[in-house]
Structures are given as C-alpha cells and as structure tokens.
Amino acid sequence: MKKNVFIILLLFSFGMSAQDLDIYNLKKNSNFNLPDIPKDMTYDEFEILSTNLRIQDMAIAIVLPGHVHFKINEKKQGYYILGARGLGYAGWAYLSTTESSLLGTIASDASGISNGKPDTGDQIVAYTSLTLIVGSYLYDWIHGKYMLDRKQNKIRYKYAMKKARLGVSSINLDGKIYPSLSFNYKF
Numbered sequence: 077m078k079k080n081v082f083i084i085l086l087l088f089s090f091g092m093s094a095q096d097l098d099i100y101n102l103k104k105n106s107n108f109n110l111p112d113i114p115k116d117m118t119y120d121e122f123e124i125l126s127t128n129l130r131i132q133d134m135a136i137a138i139v140l141p142g143h144v145h146f147k148i149n150e151k152k153q154g155y156y157i158l159g160a161r162g163l164g165y166a167g168w169a170y171l172s173t174t175e176s177s178l179l180g181t182i183a184s185d186a187s188g189i190s191n192g193k194p195d196t197g198d199q200i201v202a203y204t205s206l207t208l209i210v211g212s213y214l215y216d217w218i219h220g221k222y223m224l225d226r227k228q229n230k231i232r233y234k235y236a237m238k239k240a241r242l243g244v245s246s247i248n249l250d251g252k253i254y255p256s257l258s259f260n261y262k263f
Contacts, residue, residue: 114235117231117235120149121231124148124149124224124227124228124231125228125231125232127147127148127224127228129144129147129220129221129224133147134217137213137216137217137220138213141157141158141160141161141162141212141213141216142154142155142156142157142158142161142212142216143216144216144217144220144221144224145157145216145219145220145223147220148220148223148224148227150220150223153219153223154216157212157215157216160208160211160212161208161209161212161213163205163208164204164205164206164207164208164209164212165205165209166205167201167202167204167205167208168205168209170201171198171201171202171205174198176195176198176202181198181199181202182199182202182203182206
C-alpha cells in the first residue's frame with residue numbers, strides 16, 4: 077500500500093510544475109503590452125506593472141502574513157497585517173496554555189455541548205484570535221489585489237497619456253490667426 081501511494085505521488089509530481097501552483101501557466105505577461113519601456117519609467121513602476129498575483133501567492137500569504145502587501149510595496153500595511161496575525165496567534169497560544177484550545181472553545185460554544193462551560197474571557201480570546209487570523213489573511217489577499225490593480229491602472233494611464241495628446245492651437249496664415257485642432261502622437 078505504501079509503495080502504491082509513493083508511486084502515485086511520484087507520478088503526480090512529474091506531471092505538475094513544482095515551482096508553480098497555478099491551474100494554468102502563463103507563457104507571457106498579460107498585465108500590459110508596451111512595445112518598449114518609456115525612458116522616464118522607473119524600475120519600481122516597471123516592477124509593479126509586471127507583477128501578477130497568482131494562486132501560489134495566496135498559499136504563501138497563509139504562511140507569511142502580509143505577503144501580498146509586501147510584494148506590491150505596501151510595507152506599512154504589510155506590517156499591520158503581520159501584527160494583527162501575530163496577535164491572533166498569541167491568543168491561540170494563550171488558549172493552548174489554559175485547559176481549553178481555540179477550536180475546542182469555539183466548537184463547545186457553538187454546539188452547546190461541553191465538559192463545563194468555557195470561561196467568557198476564553199471565548200472572547202478565541203473569537204478575537206480566529207477573527208484576526210482569518211480576517212488578516214482575507215484582507216491581505218483582497219485588499220492587496222485591489223491595490224495592485226489600482227497601481228497598475230495609474231501607471232498605464234500615466235504612460236498612455238504621454239503617448240497620445242489632443243490639443244487646441246492656432247495657425248497664423250497671412251497675418252490672420254485661425255484656431256486649429258491638433259493630434260500629437262509621441263513615439
């Protein structure tokens with residue numbers, strides 16, 4: 077039986093890319109399509125523009141609090157998330173030192189079946205810890221994705237506006253000034 081499980085795991089690992097957890101692999105960057113990098117684009121802008129959030133980032137964010145925000149250069153938010161998750165784990169550790177556990181306290185409160193009523197303080201610590209752990213993960217992923225999209229759109233808009241400009245000017249013909257409409261496209 078152990079040999080069969082080992083063979084199945086071995087075949088499964090050969091069939092998948094061990095470096096990427098995505099269902100599909102992108103062979104090109106789908107975030108932008110610029111023929112060349114503008115001269116005044118900074119490396120930070122280029123890095124943000126070429127960043128993808130993938131399923132493996134979602135998995136890393138479970139283990140490393142604030143991973144998504146650190147990846148998109150939102151370090152202050154990343155440290156807040158790290159602190160919130162740390163407080164959640166500290167509450168979990170506190171409950172482990174008492175006679176109850178985090179999941180045991182929540183399960184006994186939800187089911188109504190317990191070997192003695194859990195302390196109200198333990199219940200508050202349990203629910204707060206669980207909320208901090210799960211909430212910080214969801215905030216990291218959802219808010220991080222939102223902020224990345226927003227930053228990428230700002231960069232795209234900034235360089236798209238420099239490429240094409242529509243303007244109103246005037247033409248001087250034979251001493252008379254005529255209004256004109258111009259369209260400039262920079263290469």
